[in-house]
Amino acid sequence: RTVSPMRESKTHSPQADTLSPRAVGRRLRAWRKASGLEIIDLANGIGEDRNQISQWETGRSRPSVPVMWKMFSTFSLPSDCLLFGAIEALPGRLIPLVSAELAELDTLENTTSKE
Secondary structure (H helix, E strand, C coil): CCCCHHHHHCCCCHHHHHCCHHHHHHHHHHHHHHCCCCHHHHHHHHCCCHHHHHHHHCCCCCCCHHHHHHHHHHHCCCHHHHHHCCHHHCCCCHHHHHHHHHHHHHHHHHHHHHC
């Protein structure tokens, strides 16, 4: 029996979680902060509005593919890091910083969800 593409798209997969706007936004924020960039620095570097960057970082939307490629090339951000969470693709000095930022986001989200 074959499964229709429509049915397959509704199944849960870990990769879908990895690519969710929230997951991409969390990694973008962690990378930006670990890199010492303000939202305005990232916005100016890729020609986007700072409010749009905020929307991405909070998971309310996700950057388009062309915008992501601009981030990858302008800031030497490895695509595997942003899209799939492969922080080991980052330069060595950023790995512990991004890990710490993600841990801080986890703590903030856990605190907020308990209130």
